[in-house]
Amino acid sequence: MPQPINLAAKLATFTEHWQPRVVGAFNGHDLKVVKVKGEFTWHHHDDTDDFFLVLQGRLILRLPEGEVRLGPGELFVVPQGVEHCPVAEEEVHLLLIERTGTPNTGDPATAAPRRVI
Amino acid sequence: MPQPINLAAKLATFTEHWQPRVVGAFNGHDLKVVKVKGEFTWHHHDDTDDFFLVLQGRLILRLPEGEVRLGPGELFVVPQGVEHCPVAEEEVHLLLIERTGTPNTGDPATAAPRRVI
Numbered sequence: 046m047p048q049p050i051n052l053a054a055k056l057a058t059f060t061e062h063w064q065p066r067v068v069g070a071f072n073g074h075d076l077k078v079v080k081v082k083g084e085f086t087w088h089h090h091d092d093t094d095d096f097f098l099v100l101q102g103r104l105i106l107r108l109p110e111g112e113v114r115l116g117p118g119e120l121f122v123v124p125q126g127v128e129h130c131p132v133a134e135e136e137v138h139l140l141l142i143e144r145t146g147t148p149n150t151g152d153p154a155t156a157a158p159r160r161v162i
Numbered sequence: 163m164p165q166p167i168n169l170a171a172k173l174a175t176f177t178e179h180w181q182p183r184v185v186g187a188f189n190g191h192d193l194k195v196v197k198v199k200g201e202f203t204w205h206h207h208d209d210t211d212d213f214f215l216v217l218q219g220r221l222i223l224r225l226p227e228g229e230v231r232l233g234p235g236e237l238f239v240v241p242q243g244v245e246h247c248p249v250a251e252e253e254v255h256l257l258l259i260e261r262t263g264t265p266n267t268g269d270p271a272t273a274a275p276r277r278v279i
Contacts, residue, residue, distance in 0.1 A: 046230075047227060047230050047238070048230065049233075050238065051236050052236070052237065069237070070239065071239045071259065072210060072242075072261065093189060111164075113163075114166065116166075118170050118217065119166040119167060119169070120193070121164070121167065122187065122188045122193070142259075144189065
C-alpha cells in the first residue's frame with residue numbers, strides 16, 4: 046500500500062543542518078526536508094525557482110530587495126536567477142522543492158550527494 | 163518588498179469547497195490552496211503528478227491499490243495517470259501543486275476558471 050510522507054517523522058531521522066533529504070518526487074522535482082540554523086551563503090539557481098515552506102521556526106530570506114520573514118505555514122518562491130541568502134537565528138525546519146539535481150548553492154562544484162530517506 | 167505567502171490567511175478568504183485558489187507560481191506550476199469536504203469524483207491527470215499536502219484535517223485518497231490517509235503535515239504525490247478519489251469526512255485544508263492549467267478532474271471539459279488570490 047502507498048504510504049503518506051510524514052514530514053515531521055522524516056525530519057526526526059537526522060540532526061545535521063543545511064543537508065536536505067529527499068523524501069519524494071513530483072514532476073521532475075525533488076521534495077526535500079531540511080533543518081537549517083545560522084546563515085547560508087548568497088547564491089542563485091540558473092535553471093529553477095526555489096520553493097521554501099516553513100514547517101517549524103522562523104526563516105529570513107535575504108534578497109536583493111530586502112528581507113522576507115517566514116513563519117510556520119508560510120511559503121516563498123525565489124524566482125530563478127535571483128540571489129538569496131537564507132538565515133535562521135534558531136533551528137528552522139523546511140520543505141524545499143527543487144528540480145531534481147539542483148545543487149544547494151546553484152554551483153555544480155558544491156553539489157552534495159543526493160540523500161534519499 | 164516581496165511578501166511571504168501565508169497559507170492560513172489565504173484559506174481564510176473563502177469558504178467554498180473543491181474550488182482551489184492559486185496563491186503562487188513555481189517552475190510552471192500553480193501553488194493552490196483548497197478547502198474540501200465530502201467525496202470528489204474518481205479522476206486522473208494525463209500530464210502531471212498531483213501533489214497534496216494536508217494543512218488541517220484528515221484526507222483520504224482512494225487509489226486503485228487502496229486508501230492513503232493523510233493528516234496535518236503529511237503529503238502524498240499521486241503519479242501521473244493514476245486514478246484517485248479524494249474524500250474528506252470533515253473539512254480539510256490542502257496545499258496543492260499542479261502544472262499551470264491542469265483542470266480539477268483531469269478532463270478539460272470540467273476545467274474551472276483559474277482564480278488567483
